[in-house]
Every structure is written in C-alpha cells, then in structure tokens.
Amino acid sequence: MDITSIIGLIVGFGGVILGYLEEAHFDFSMLKNLWNPAAFFIVFGGGFGATLLAFPLSEWKKLISTISMIFTQKEYNEIDIINELADLSEKARKDGLLSLEQDAQTNNNDLIRKGLALVVDGIETEVIKDILARETSLQEEIYESAAKICESMGGTWPAMGVCGTVMGMLNILRDLSDPLGLGPKIAAAFVATFYGISTANLLWLPFGNKIKVKAERETMINEIIIEGLLSIQAGENPRIIKEKLNLNLMEKLHGGKKKGEATAEEGVEA
Structure with a gap:
C-alpha cells in the first residue's frame, strides 16, 4: 500500500474541515452547512457527465485498470531489479541461456518473464528489443490516458462548481424580499464552488500526478x-x-546524460 496517498487524503480533507471548524469556533453543528444536495448533483453529476462526454469508454477502462496504482506500491525497486538481472546473467554464463527457461516461467516481473522467454528461444536481439519496447510503450499509453482523465476532471469540476454557484445566485436574485435571509442563501450557493475546487485539488489533480510519477518510475525500470x-x-x-x-x-534519476551524448552535443555546438 502507498501510505503517502492515504496520508495525503486524510491530511488534505482533514485540514480543510479543521480549518472550517476553527472559523466556526469548533461548532460541529456548522458542518451541516457544507452539505447541499443541489450543489452535489450539479458538481458531481455535471463533472462526471462532462468528462464522460470528453473521453470514449475505452479510455475510461484504462483509468479503471490503473486507478488502484494510486494506493498500491510495487514490491520491487530498481536496485533489486539490477541485482536480479546480474544474478540471471551469472547463471546464463555458467550454464547457458537455456538454464533460464525455468526463470522465464516463474519470475515475478512480467517484462522479465517475457524477455527471458524470448532470449531462451533464441530470438534476434533487435526483435527482442522491439517487442519489449512496444510492450512498455503500450503500458505508457494506458497510464497517460488515465492521467489525462484525472486532469480533465481537475479542470471541469471547479467550472461546474462555479456554474452551481451562479445558478444559486440567480435563484437568490429573483427574490430579494427577505434581506435577512440573503446571507444563508448566498453561503449555500457557494457550497458548489467549494465542492468543485476541493475535489479537483484534493482528488483529481493529485491522482493524475501520482499516476504520472509512478508511470515514469515504471518506465525507467x-x-x-x-x-x-x-x-x-x-x-x-x-x-x-x-x-x-x-x-x-x-543518470535517469538525476536527469544526467551519458558522457558520449554530452561530448557529441558539445562537438555540434562547437
């Protein structure tokens, strides 16, 4: 489990609610003011509807298949992978490539398993490289699509919140006969804006960024x-x-360049 995602949600929403209660002098009965059914339907219904309109079902399936990665943590890391590959190399040098046949069936990593199978079968280097690169590229596209949907909701939901507030203000301005009741009505209208901004910045935008970060790490691995x-x-x-x-x-972690690449670039500049 990715504990940072859980802590982030708790601290994020908890901080917002705690701040609201502090302004209300910790009168917990004031929490009911944050519930507005009309605002909920406008923001959540309108937000999801607009995003459904923007992306086909195939893209939503990609989001569903990757949303769990926000809250899960891969058991392996880069150093473990490198050590494992070195061990496999030593085994292959001692006993031959065919000795990796069992590893090609039992390895925990899908890409290593598939790659070892191709190596054991004697497939040409360029073919193996092309197949595995395509496999990685397809996975990148899935993550990219999922992140795009989250980012789209991060932009749409605040807009729907403003829409809900405008609709509430229109209803208020139609009847100004009760000046004393204007304050609570205006406050209720702004609940829609609160829903839109809070969900965008505490859910959808962080979700999209977390998917991107984890996708980059997986691509690097x-x-x-x-x-x-x-x-x-x-x-x-x-x-x-x-x-x-x-x-x-x-080099990948620090964004560095290989010495050969840097020398080549310096030669071109010269």
Whole structure:
C-alpha cells in the first residue's frame, strides 16, 4: 500500500474541515452547512457527465485498470531489479541461456518473464528489443490516458462548481424580499464552488500526478530491464552488467546524460 496517498487524503480533507471548524469556533453543528444536495448533483453529476462526454469508454477502462496504482506500491525497486538481472546473467554464463527457461516461467516481473522467454528461444536481439519496447510503450499509453482523465476532471469540476454557484445566485436574485435571509442563501450557493475546487485539488489533480510519477518510475525500470536482458543475451560479464545498469539508473534519476551524448552535443555546438 502507498501510505503517502492515504496520508495525503486524510491530511488534505482533514485540514480543510479543521480549518472550517476553527472559523466556526469548533461548532460541529456548522458542518451541516457544507452539505447541499443541489450543489452535489450539479458538481458531481455535471463533472462526471462532462468528462464522460470528453473521453470514449475505452479510455475510461484504462483509468479503471490503473486507478488502484494510486494506493498500491510495487514490491520491487530498481536496485533489486539490477541485482536480479546480474544474478540471471551469472547463471546464463555458467550454464547457458537455456538454464533460464525455468526463470522465464516463474519470475515475478512480467517484462522479465517475457524477455527471458524470448532470449531462451533464441530470438534476434533487435526483435527482442522491439517487442519489449512496444510492450512498455503500450503500458505508457494506458497510464497517460488515465492521467489525462484525472486532469480533465481537475479542470471541469471547479467550472461546474462555479456554474452551481451562479445558478444559486440567480435563484437568490429573483427574490430579494427577505434581506435577512440573503446571507444563508448566498453561503449555500457557494457550497458548489467549494465542492468543485476541493475535489479537483484534493482528488483529481493529485491522482493524475501520482499516476504520472509512478508511470515514469515504471518506465525507467522497464528500460533498465530491457537493457539488462539484451546484455544477458549478448553474454556480457555480470559485474559489467551490474555496473552499467547502476550507472544508467543514476543518470535517469538525476536527469544526467551519458558522457558520449554530452561530448557529441558539445562537438555540434562547437
């Protein structure tokens, strides 16, 4: 479980409610003022409706299949993956590539399992690279679509909140015969804006960003896996593979460039 997502929701909504109660001198009966059925239907119904209109069902299926990643944490990490690939390389150098056949069936990582199967079957390097790269690219597209839907709701729901407030104000302005009752009516109208802004900034936008961050990390791990598998097929030294993958990991984490790439760019600039 990704504890930061749980803590973030609790602290986020808890902070908003606590701040509201502090303004109300901790009169808990004031919480009922945050409930407005009309505002709820306008913001939640209108927000979902507008987003449904913007994206086809196929895109929503991608969101449903990835929404759980917001609250879950992958058990493996980059260092574990690199060590595992180095161990597989050592095994292959000692006993041959066919010795990896069992690992190709039992490994916990889907991409490693698929890649090892291709390596054991003797598939050409370029073909393996292309297949695994496409697999990674397809997964990236799924995550990107899911993040787009969340970001779209993050933009639509505040707008629906403003719409709900405007509709409430229109009803208020039609009848100004009770000046003393205007305050509560205006306050009720602004509940819609509260719904829209709070859900967008405490749910949808953070959800979209969390999906993006986790997708980037998974893509980085997949790139390391692909490079490691190709090195195993090429029969490279396990120690060299481990060192190379660790260096590549550091470059990816710190946004660095390989020395060769930097030198080439400097040559072009010169």
